[in-house]
Amino acid sequence: MSELWSNIILSMLFWGFANQVTRMNEAKRFYGLFGIGANFSGVAAGQASVFLCSNNYNPHLPFGQDAWEQSLTLLISLVLISGIISIALFRWMHKTILAEEQIADAKLNNGEIEPQAKLSVRDSFAYLMRSKYLISIAVVVIAYKHCYQPC
Numbered sequence: 410m411s412e413l414w415s416n417i418i419l420s421m422l423f424w425g426f427a428n429q430v431t432r433m434n435e436a437k438r439f440y441g442l443f444g445i446g447a448n449f450s451g452v453a454a455g456q457a458s459v460f461l462c463s464n465n466y467n468p469h470l471p472f473g474q475d476a477w478e479q480s481l482t483l484l485i486s487l488v489l490i491s492g493i494i495s496i497a498l499f500r501w502m503h504k505t506i507l508a509e510e511q512i513a514d515a516k517l518n519n520g521e522i523e524p525q526a527k528l529s530v531r532d533s534f535a536y537l538m539r540s541k542y543l544i545s546i547a548v549v550v551i552a553y554k555h556c557y558q559p560c
Contacts (some may be wrong), residue, residue, distance in 0.1 A: 413554075423447055430502065460486060 425442050429482030461483045466476040527537065537543050 420447075426502075427498065430507065438506070457487060 423443075427440070431439050431443075462480045464476065464480060466473075467479060470479055472482050537547075
């Protein structure tokens with residue numbers, strides 16, 4: 410369950426952000442590249458872990474008593490650094506690029522942006538059941554759960 414949790418959360422965060430920064434008319438052009446980038450990240454992570462775990466004990470590093478402890482510390486450091494870079498990139502995107510787009514959209518609408526109506530739980534489920542795309546996504550998620558559930 411813990412392995413599935415990280416995949417789901419990271420996928421939802423990635424595609425949620427991609428949906429935030431990409432407009433509908435740009436989706437055809439960019440979503441293929443986003444998908445390739447998302448799938449290539451697994452390859453890059455595998456290569457980084459193979460490189461970091463194949464090293465022998467290095468007495469010049471200030472941490473670790475053996476090669477395993479040093480490689481584990483390096484892997485955790487790499488994950489933390491990439492997480493901090495992701496957070497900084499996300500914040501920069503929201504502060505600069507998305508803020509400029511919102512200002513441009515507000516000027517385009519003459520400052521009259523209509524707030525979206527909030528749906529109740531019943532209305533939300535009714536909306537979900539009417540959407541063939543969301544039903545297809547739900548079927549894929551349920552099938553994924555059942556395929557990887559141990560017997």
